[in-house]
Amino acid sequence: AGDAEAGAKKIAVCVACHGKDGKATAPIYPNLAGQSAQYLESSLKAYKAGERGGGMAAMMTPQAQNLSDEDIADLAAYYSSQEP
Amino acid sequence: AGDAEAGAKKIAVCVACHGKDGKATAPIYPNLAGQSAQYLESSLKAYKAGERGGGMAAMMTPQAQNLSDEDIADLAAYYSSQEP
Numbered sequence: 591a592g593d594a595e596a597g598a599k600k601i602a603v604c605v606a607c608h609g610k611d612g613k614a615t616a617p618i619y620p621n622l623a624g625q626s627a628q629y630l631e632s633s634l635k636a637y638k639a640g641e642r643g644g645g646m647a648a649m650m651t652p653q654a655q656n657l658s659d660e661d662i663a664d665l666a667a668y669y670s671s672q673e674p
Numbered sequence: 675a676g677d678a679e680a681g682a683k684k685i686a687v688c689v690a691c692h693g694k695d696g697k698a699t700a701p702i703y704p705n706l707a708g709q710s711a712q713y714l715e716s717s718l719k720a721y722k723a724g725e726r727g728g729g730m731a732a733m734m735t736p737q738a739q740n741l742s743d744e745d746i747a748d749l750a751a752y753y754s755s756q757e758p
Contacts, residue, residue, distance in 0.1 A: 614710055614713070617710040617711070617712040617713065618710070618712050618713060618716065619710070619713060620709060620710065620713045620717075621708065621709055621710060621713075621758075623758075624705065624758060625704060625705055626698055626701040626702070626703070626704065626705060627701070628701040628702050629698070629701065629702060629703060629704045629705075629729075632702060632728065632729045633704075633728075633729060635728065636726075636727065636728025636729050636731075637728075639728060641726075641727035641728035641731070642720075642725075642726050642727060642728055643720065643725035643726060643727075644716065644717075644719065644720025644721075644723060644725035644726055645713075645716045645717060645720050647720075647725075674705075674707075674708060674758035
């Protein structure tokens with residue numbers, strides 16, 4: 591599983607849309623706070639693999655491709671640990 | 675926008691994975707409670723259009739294809755209105 595504390599140091603690129611606390615800054619972005627870490631990892635990996643289109647995929651795919659699997663696990667742990 | 679009360683009558687196919695209250699029944703499924711309705715609609719429409727792969731897309735795509743845009747709006751309103 592990921593390390594939420596390590597994840598906290600990697601959220602710079604995420605906060606503009608998902609917030610520091612995982613509450614979306616606009617309704618078109620998903621809230622991530624309290625989401626299941628396993629689901630967050632699976633979504634980020636789907637973006638990274640180019641398997642997800644629609645919605646904000648044009649934005650998320652390149653972001654995810656900059657992330658290692660460890661980054662993905664840490665970010666998922668961080669946002670999952672936020673209070674919904 | 676969708677009608678949450680109408681949506682409550684359409685959740686039969688969703689509850690096995692997403693729960694009646696929008697709390698996922700297993701960590702591989704996303705929690706939907708309190709998620710933004712606009713994001714839920716955009717995700718369901720992406721599945722319906724076959725734009726989303728990865729994760730549980732093989733399950734979600736046929737489910738979404740059974741839904742009208744009105745069903746999608748109502749389901750999004752219902753789950754968004756659930757307490758996270």
